[in-house]
Amino acid sequence: MEIRIHQLRKTFRTAEGDVAALRDVTLTVPAHQVTTLLGPSGCGKTTLLRCIAGLESPDAGEIAFGEQVVWSRGDGGLPKSVPPDRRGVSMVFQTYAIWPHMTVFQNVAYPLEARGLSRAEIARRVREALEFVQLSGFERRPATALSGGQQQRVALARALVSQPRIILFDEPLSNLDAKLREETRRDLRKLLTQLGITALYVTHDRLEALALSDLVVVMKDGSVVEMGTPQEIYFRPRSRFVVEFLGGSNFVDGTVAGRDGDRVRVETPLGLLLCEGQASASPGSRVTVYIRTEAIRPAAPGDEGRPNVVRGRLQSLIFVGEHYDAEVAVQETRLTMRLGSTTPPAQEGQQLTLVIEPAGCRILE
Numbered sequence: 461m462e463i464r465i466h467q468l469r470k471t472f473r474t475a476e477g478d479v480a481a482l483r484d485v486t487l488t489v490p491a492h493q494v495t496t497l498l499g500p501s502g503c504g505k506t507t508l509l510r511c512i513a514g515l516e517s518p519d520a521g522e523i524a525f526g527e528q529v530v531w532s533r534g535d536g537g538l539p540k541s542v543p544p545d546r547r548g549v550s551m552v553f554q555t556y557a558i559w560p561h562m563t564v565f566q567n568v569a570y571p572l573e574a575r576g577l578s579r580a581e582i583a584r585r586v587r588e589a590l591e592f593v594q595l596s597g598f599e600r601r602p603a604t605a606l607s608g609g610q611q612q613r614v615a616l617a618r619a620l621v622s623q624p625r626i627i628l629f630d631e632p633l634s635n636l637d638a639k640l641r642e643e644t645r646r647d648l649r650k651l652l653t654q655l656g657i658t659a660l661y662v663t664h665d666r667l668e669a670l671a672l673s674d675l676v677v678v679m680k681d682g683s684v685v686e687m688g689t690p691q692e693i694y695f696r697p698r699s700r701f702v703v704e705f706l707g708g709s710n711f712v713d714g715t716v717a718g719r720d721g722d723r724v725r726v727e728t729p730l731g732l733l734l735c736e737g738q739a740s741a742s743p744g745s746r747v748t749v750y751i752r753t754e755a756i757r758p759a760a761p762g763d764e765g766r767p768n769v770v771r772g773r774l775q776s777l778i779f780v781g782e783h784y785d786a787e788v789a790v791q792e793t794r795l796t797m798r799l800g801s802t803t804p805p806a807q808e809g810q811q812l813t814l815v816i817e818p819a820g821c822r823i824l825e
């Protein structure tokens with residue numbers, strides 16, 4: 461079920477003044493896929509999720525599930541709203557919100573109790589949901605006698621048992637430790653792909669967004685700034701904000717010098733760089749170039765005469781296990797890069813010749 465959001469606006473009135481949590485957000489969340497809302501704290505992710513669930517009332521705009529409008533209000537008019545329990549939406553929260561005084565079975569059965577289903581039907585559906593999250597055999601366990609990861613799976617089973625059209629996740633993994641988080645992320649991706657349900661997932665963790673999603677929507681200050689597949693967002697970001705949010709660090713300012721096929725030549729403090737992106741950039745215009753850390757490598761024999769070769773001095777080298785994080789000064793500019801940890805690295809202070817792969821060198825808007 462596709463979610464269509466059109467010019468959704470929400471302002472909170474607080475003692476300190478108005479807070480614009482959503483500024484005319486327009487967005488289509490595709491059906492049967494996993495979409496994440498990614499952005500820093502306070503950018504409006506949770507507010508958008510709560511508006512979709514019907515837990516928050518927007519000020520203006522429209523929300524539709526497929527062809528069904530579930531909330532709408534033009535400026536000044538009365539809102540039209542489908543109540544939360546009639547939207548066919550389930551939500552999984554950061555705190556799991558499972559009931560400690562109930563068993564696993566009772567927790568998962570809870571959403572079905574009020575529906576007048578037979579005991580046999582409830583038992584069948586709960587069994588199926590628990591099988592799906594691999595918790596068969598845990599039915600009679602008190603919910604508190606489970607690990608954090610297992611509690612999270614109970615919350616997921618409870619969200620699935622009522623066969624929702626849409627499932628919403630609000631930072632569901634943030635209470636788990638790093639290892640469990642990684643495992644649960646993998647399991648969740650597998651489960652959601654198998655289910656083929658429309659899932660919208662809120663996180664401020666970039667790895668989670670990249671690993672889980674079919675589509676990543678980056679938000680800032682109540683607005684959508686960019687969206688795309690994880691690969692598009694990672695390899696072809698358009699703004700410095702997105703690059704920085706994804707952990708990128710190498711930026712140089714420059715002036716467009718001309719074109720070279722699909723690529724653009726930019727005069728920078730590192731010298732002339734051949735870059736991807738914005739082939740329309742006109743000569744003379746000022747631009748910022750982003751260089752991906754892993755696009756920089758030490759030069760090897762045969763690299764002479766290649767584009768984007770620079771010389772610098774190794775400033776620092778930090779061992780982080782699978783590689784060294786290195787910082788290299790190229791005249792006034794500092795570049796961060798990775799050096800393999802299996803080959804003996806260079807010494808701090810040593811001169812290095814580096815190649816910057818043009819595919820990892822991008823002009824930003």
Ligand SMILES: Nc1ncnc2c1ncn2[C@@H]1O[C@H](COP(=O)(O)OP(=O)(O)OP(=O)(O)O)[C@@H](O)[C@H]1O
Nearest residue numbers: 472474479481500501502503504505506507508664
């Ligand atoms: N009930 C409320 N009353 C007043 N202001 C609110 C309320 N809920 C949210 N806000 C404000 O609206 C803005 C957006 O909040 P929201 O919780 O949607 O952000 P978020 O991106 O989900 O952040 P986080 O990752 O920290 O949860 C913030 O500035 C927040 O302080």
